[in-house]
Amino acid sequence: MKKILLPLMLCGCSLTALADPAYTIRATELKKKPFNDATTIMALSEKTVVATLQREGGWYQVQVNDSKGWIRMTALRLGDGTTKPGDSGLGSTLQFITTGRSGSSGVTAATGVRGLDAADISNAAPDFKAVDELEALTSELEGASAHAAQAKLKSSKIDYLPTPKSTGSKKSSNSSSPLPWE
Amino acid sequence: MHKWRRTILFLFLLLTISGHTTAASLGSLFGGGGDKAKMQDLGGLLKSAKDAFGEVKPEEEQAIGREAAAVLLGAVPLVKDKALQRYVNQVGYWIALQSERPDLHWRFAILDSEDINAFAAPGGFVFITKGLLLSMTTEAELAGVLAHEIVHVVAKHHLQAVQKGARLNLAAGLAATQAGSVDRDQLDKISAGFKEIYSRGLDKNDEFEADRKGVILATRAGYDPYGLAATLQTLGAMNPADGSLALLFKTHPSPGQRLEQMEGLFAPLESYAQQPAIKDRFQREIAAAKKRNALAAYGQRQQMAICRQLAMD
Numbered sequence: 001m002k003k004i005l006l007p008l009m010l011c012g013c014s015l016t017a018l019a020d021p022a023y024t025i026r027a028t029e030l031k032k033k034p035f036n037d038a039t040t041i042m043a044l045s046e047k048t049v050v051a052t053l054q055r056e057g058g059w060y061q062v063q064v065n066d067s068k069g070w071i072r073m074t075a076l077r078l079g080d081g082t083t084k085p086g087d088s089g090l091g092s093t094l095q096f097i098t099t100g101r102s103g104s105s106g107v108t109a110a111t112g113v114r115g116l117d118a119a120d121i122s123n124a125a126p127d128f129k130a131v132d133e134l135e136a137l138t139s140e141l142e143g144a145s146a147h148a149a150q151a152k153l154k155s156s157k158i159d160y161l162p163t164p165k166s167t168g169s170k171k172s173s174n175s176s177s178p179l180p181w182e
Numbered sequence: 183m184h185k186w187r188r189t190i191l192f193l194f195l196l197l198t199i200s201g202h203t204t205a206a207s208l209g210s211l212f213g214g215g216g217d218k219a220k221m222q223d224l225g226g227l228l229k230s231a232k233d234a235f236g237e238v239k240p241e242e243e244q245a246i247g248r249e250a251a252a253v254l255l256g257a258v259p260l261v262k263d264k265a266l267q268r269y270v271n272q273v274g275y276w277i278a279l280q281s282e283r284p285d286l287h288w289r290f291a292i293l294d295s296e297d298i299n300a301f302a303a304p305g306g307f308v309f310i311t312k313g314l315l316l317s318m319t320t321e322a323e324l325a326g327v328l329a330h331e332i333v334h335v336v337a338k339h340h341l342q343a344v345q346k347g348a349r350l351n352l353a354a355g356l357a358a359t360q361a362g363s364v365d366r367d368q369l370d371k372i373s374a375g376f377k378e379i380y381s382r383g384l385d386k387n388d389e390f391e392a393d394r395k396g397v398i399l400a401t402r403a404g405y406d407p408y409g410l411a412a413t414l415q416t417l418g419a420m421n422p423a424d425g426s427l428a429l430l431f432k433t434h435p436s437p438g439q440r441l442e443q444m445e446g447l448f449a450p451l452e453s454y455a456q457q458p459a460i461k462d463r464f465q466r467e468i469a470a471a472k473k474r475n476a477l478a479a480y481g482q483r484q485q486m487a488i489c490r491q492l493a494m495d
Contacts, residue, residue: 020419057455058408058448073411074445077438079419115425116258116297116311118381118432124256126373131251134260134291134307137267141288144275151321151460153404155280158454160398163391164446 020052021080022062028075030067034059041069052078238304238341244287247305249369250340250376254293254301254309261292261312263476269467273321274308274328280402283336290328296479298417299430300327301380302334304341312477313426316468317416321460325403326410330396337395339388344375383433390435390443397447406459407451414441 026046032039034056042064044050050062050071059070148155238246261267267290274290286306293301293311301309308331310324318324334340383389393410401407418437420427434440448455471477 022419055408055412055459057406057459058411073408073415074441074448076415077418077441078415115428116295116299117425117429120257121253121380122377124253124377126249126252127256128248128252130255130260131248134251134255134289137260137264137271137291141271141275144272144279147272148276148404151463152458153276153460155404156402156454158398158402158451160395161447161450163394164443 020078022050022052022060022076022078023081024048024050024071024075025077026075028071030062030064030069030071031059032069034061034070038070041067044071047081049080050076052076238338238345240286240305243338243341244305246341246344246372247303247307249372250303250380251307251309253373253376254303254380258293258295258297258311261294261476263292263471263474265474266467266471266476267292270310270315270324270328273324274332277325277329277399277403278306278332280399281332281336286335288332297426297429298420300331302331302340303376304335304338306335308332308335314413316477317420318413318464319461320406320409320412321464322400322406322409322458323413323416324409324464325400325405326396326408327413329399329403330392330410332399333392333395334384334388337388337391339384339392340376340379343379343384343388344372347375347378381429381433386435390440393440393444394447397444397451401451401454401457404457406457407448407454409459411441411444411448414444 024044024046028044030041030044032041044064048064050064053061053063053068055061055073056070058073060073060076062069062071062076270292271290275288278284278286278288283306288306288308290308290310292315293309295311296313297311298313298317299311300314303309308328310327310331314327315324318327397407397410400409414437417427417430418441422431435443468477
């Protein structure tokens with residue numbers, strides 16, 4: 001019985017992933033393979049709705065009508081593009097499958113499950129016993145490099161990229177001066 | 183008058199730095215009897231300026247982080263599953279080793295909440311909720327989120343926010359702790375500062391910085407650079423009205439905005455695009471933890487407990 005259960009569970013996961021709708025946020029191309037220089041199957045206009053099949057790096061394999069191909073992640077947003085508060089579109093149906101509750105506000109309230117909110121944090125009594133528990137849980141960090149090597153992860157030296165101009169520098173946007181007399 | 187005030191303050195600053203005088207002796211230096219009270223007042227202002235921007239020593243940072251972690255753990259318990267906690271720690275620590283502060287006392291933990299969120303606390307604490315972990319499909323996604331939080335710690339975003347927001351003298355509070363006489367009043371102020379930051383969120387530029395540098399950290403660690411972006415895609419597709427997203431969406435820019443800000447990162451990382459996302463190991467770990475009933479929702483766990491009870495009766 002147990003042997004059957006695990007593949008079934010995994011299968012369930014991949015099936016929900018299969019159904020994820022997405023839409024293009026700009027005109028883009030459906031490629032035969034997940035590479036920039038791969039053959040273009042067709043041009044897609046902005047706001048084309050597609051079904052995502054899987055992700056590979058910065059590419060999503062999608063189905064558009066009868067064609068299967070790859071779209072750059074940066075040209076795509078997951079979701080049906082119509083999800084709004086209280087909306088029961090495709091997006092919230094999917095959510096029901098993955099989290100066991102509907103995204104529509106009515107059902108969320110009805111299940112009595114709600115998120116961690118600001119009040120929970122404001123009213124929290126600091127729990128130092130739990131911090132000690134955490135320390136005990138995390139005393140085996142030496143294995144991290146071996147754990148990485150096991151999955152064939154190789155580290156590289158890569159510099160951070162400069163702050164793009166559009167976000168603006170934090171210092172210049174900060175109007176309150178650190179000097180109290182100014 | 184304004185100019186004069188400024189000159190006095192500047193002189194005062196110079197003298198204080200060189201350690202030649204105190205507020206009281208400065209008052210007599212200028213000989214203005216009636217100005218003595220004002221001088222002390224100005225001294226207080228200056229002290230707060232120095233405190234707000236004073237460097238916090240590593241051991242102080244760790245003690246402050248403990249306060250912050252205790253606040254979070256007071257609101258949400260840990261997932262009681264040693265194997266899964268260990269897995270997240272190994273993934274997280276490997277990424278932290280690629281950062282500018284590999285020697286911090288790094289600790290990673292899964293919080294037992296359906297809520298979708300992740301947190302960092304000074305000194306090397308990183309938290310991810312069970313809800314967020316379960317929304318992921320690969321280790322690269324986990325790596326991306328942990329890397330984002332690691333950047334908050336490395337760049338001391340929370341420390342700076344709490345110092346700035348509350349004008350707290352963090353170092354003074356901790357100095358008292360080390361001297362053996364715990365100044366609970368100071369520590370309570372630190373807790374209150376963190377409650378405020380966790381409820382209200384950091385500056386959005388801190389979040390964008392954590393995204394940008396987090397992508398680089400995860401890539402340095404050998405992961406598929408698109409892990410964090412994939413998680414943001416998933417979050418962006420969820421219903422924003424869902425209660426489990428409320429705090430995350432209140433305290434962070436929208437997933438769409440964050441994806442937009444990240445776009446320019448990926449072209450320079452093209453040569454790393456083939457790095458592994460590690461789906462198998464991630465799904466194996468999650469499946470095993472589910473089998474141990476470590477990740478079930480609270481209601482489900484109760485139901486199972488009742489079923490077990492009924493089966494035994």
